[in-house]
Amino acid sequence: MLRTLDIRDMLIIERLELDFRSGLNVLTGETGAGKSILLDALGFVLGWRGRAELVRKGADQGEVTAVFDLPQEHPARQVLREAGIPAGDELILRRVNAADGRKTAWINDRRASGEVLRAVSATLVELHGQQDDGGLLNARGHRALLDAFAGHDDLLAAARAAWAARGATARRLAAAQAALAAIKGEEEFLRHAVSELDTLDPQPGEEATLDAQRRLMQGAEKIRQDVARALQALGPEGAEGAMRDADRWLQGAADRAEGRLDAPLGALDRALIELGEAAQGVETALDALSFDPRALEACEERLFAIRALARKHGVLPDDLGGFAEELRARLAALDAGEGDIARLEADMAAAEKAYAQAAARLSEARQASAGRLDAAMAAELAPLKLERAVFETQIAPGEAGPEGGDAVAFTVATNPGAPAGPLNKIASGGELSRFLLALKVVLARGADAVTLIFDEIDRGVGGATADAVGRRLARLSETAQVLVVTHSPQVAARGNHHFRVQKSVSDGMTTSEVVALAVDQRRDEIARMIAGAEVTDAARAAAEALLAG
Template sequence: MLRHLDIRDMLIIDRLELAFQPGLNVLTGETGAGKSILLDSLGFVLGWRGRAELVRQGADQGEVIAEFDLPEHHAAWDVLREAGFVFDDSLILRRVNTRDGRKTAWINDRRVSGEILRAVSETLVELHGQHDDRGLLNPRGHRMLLDDFGGLGAKIDRTRKTWRALSQARKALKEAEARIAALKEEEDFLRHAVAELDTLAPQAGEDASLDQQRRRMQAAEKIGDDISKAYQALGLQGAEGMMGDAARWLSDAAGQADGTLEEAVAALDRAMAELSEAQSGVEAAMDALAFNPLELEHIEERLFAIRGLARKHEVLPDDLGTFAEELRTRLTALDQGASDLAELQAAVAKAEVDYAQAAATLTEARKKAAAKLDRAMSKELAPLKMDRAVFATDVTAGDAGPEGVDQVAFTVATNPGAPAGPIGKIASGGELSRFLLALKVCLTGTESGLTLIFDEIDRGVGGATADAVGRRLSQLAGQGQVLVVTHSPQVAALGDHHWRVEKRQTKDSTLSTVVGLTDEARVDEIARMISGDRITEEARAAAKSLIVA
């Protein structure tokens, strides 16, 4: 609910503070007094598009502050929470317009963008009038209004869920088709490469092992002759034979040498033992270096084959096994592609059926809600002297989407037999006002927390029709807060709170102000609306009778 409106230096308003109340708030005044300026100022602080030049002549800047009292679960809190606000029970909007056209807005002292300001304002205030393109006359919102009227939230949620499932299934199928198409383009390569790798079957670490064996065999070719000569030199034909002869000769002479050869014989024995150990080592080396030249050829062929495949596929030799497994996986995906596509196609078909069923259920519910709304509108239009007019909610086929396959449009025919058309194009000014009011009465039961503003919605009607308009405005106000700008005494008489917009002119300036009316002043204002500038006792009596009624 709008509690306070503070306007400074806007158009012909220098300083104005208003404290609005729950119920029906009526603003009256002579034509040109500034009622539209008041709404322009409110629209400015709410971020609505309006006049370009708003700052009062001679002032550096204009400013508007609007304070709202909102319930705990009001939709505005959701918008602010998403924008990262921390807030309390009240909501204060402030917007400044400088002389050079710069506009700056704050919500609860935090500077905000125009986008956030408008998103919040849409949950706070709704304007209705002959140029109402933000609310009921906007065909893009008709489906949402019908859904709210019919209480179709659960069915919409179900349709959204099936739409998401269908979108995901279609996406999965499309991605799988793209993958398989790409695999088909490289099928020949995959099959040839996998066969080649499977035939070679390279193992991790094999490259280093083969290289080591190859190097050892190549080294054996170079040192084999020297080792063989050394082995011959250490054998019976060499050192071993000569040392054996020396040992035998010394042993024979030792008995006659009085012990002088004992140390020499002992040293020779030790040398014979070391020689034997050297011979064993050389023999072991000869065994280790022994190889079959055909084996070296085989090792080199395999080593070169592994390295050749690694270069071909631009991977390390040790990664060939992993690479082969990746290729096998892609080839398996290709071979299983038909089966996988069949499963995904079945999933899409099932999701399409689920969505079609949910959308059809929602369409049927919308058509029932449309018929119910049309009946409610028929009842509302009769007291507004539009019993011959026909209001129809058209539910037609549209593009499929998360909220079903329907397009919804409010249409009217003002006379029997006349063609129906969009509500904003068929109805005249006065008729349009009454259509909008009747529609708002029918729809308001599904809404909460909005301050409703009606700008001269009673234009072009009078008498019993104006009284019917006023009573419906009063009915709407009973569920919250309504502000109505009116020239109708019948409507003004039904207000819970009454303000008069006045224009004061001096030699140098023209200013507009708003005055709250006492009971007596209210009678005079309604009498003025009845009789004109000259207020008669008969007009006062008529005003009192309207207020009492």
């Protein structure tokens, strides 16, 4: 609810502070007094497009501040959260227009862009009038208005959920198809590479082992002859034979040497033992150095094959086994991909069917609700002297989306037999205002989160029709704050709060001000609206009758 509006140095307003309340707030005044300027100032602080030149002549800047009550569940809070602006129990909008044209806005003392300002204001205020092309006349919003009237929130929720499930399934199917297509492009490579790797079957550490074996076999041929000669020199034809001859000769002489050869013979025995161990070790080494040349060739072939395959795939030889597992997994995905695609396609068909059913149920409900809306509009139009007009909610196939696939448009034919068309194309100015009022009354449902502003919506009507307009505005104000700019005494008399806009000239400067009227002042203002410049007793009596109800 709009609580206060503070205007400084805007057009012909020098300083003006207004306190609005719940219910029906009416603003009256003579033509040219500044009622439209008041709405221009409000539109400025709300970020609406309007006049280019707003700063009062001679002032450095103009400024407008609007204060709104902000209930806990108000939709403006979501906009503020997304913009990172703190929200309390009240919302303060302030906007400054410098004389050079620069405009700056604040929301709760935080600088705000025009985009954020307009997003917030869209949740706070609705303007209805003969130029209401952004509100009820905007066909893009008619489907949402019909849904709000119908109250089938459960069907809408089901359609949105089915649409979301359909989209999620479509994304999974597309991802699976793309992945399968990518793998299929390398299927030949995968199968050949896996075959190569499976045939070779390289093992971790094998490359190092083969390399060591190769080096050993390559070096064995060079040292084997020396080792064989050394073994021969140590054997019976060499050192061992000579030492055994020496032992035999010493043994024969020991009996006559009276113990002098015992120690040499012991040392010789020990030397023979050590010599035997040395010869055995050399013989073992010689056996190890013996190899089949074909074994070297086989070792080299496998070593080179492992190294070549590692280079081919850009991995280390020891990583070939893990790389083979990766390729096998991709092949398994390829082989399983067709089955996954088939399952996802079945899921997609089921999701499409579920969405189509949800959209069909929603469409059926809209068709039924459209009939109820048209009947309710017919009942509202008759008292507004539009009984010959035919209001029709047209529903046609549209683009599928989260809220179904219906295109909804409100149309009207002002005379029987005349073709129906959009409200703003068919209805005249006065008719259009009454259509919009009737539509707003019919669509109102519970407490409204926005302040409703009607700008001379009663233009061109009077008498019983104006009274019908006033009654409907009063009905709207029972659940929402309503501001109406009016020239109709019948409408003004229905107000809960009455403000008079008046203009004065001082020192050659014209200014506009707004006065909150007491009960007796209301009577005189309504009498002026009835009688004109000269207020008569009869006009006052008529005003009292209107105020009495």
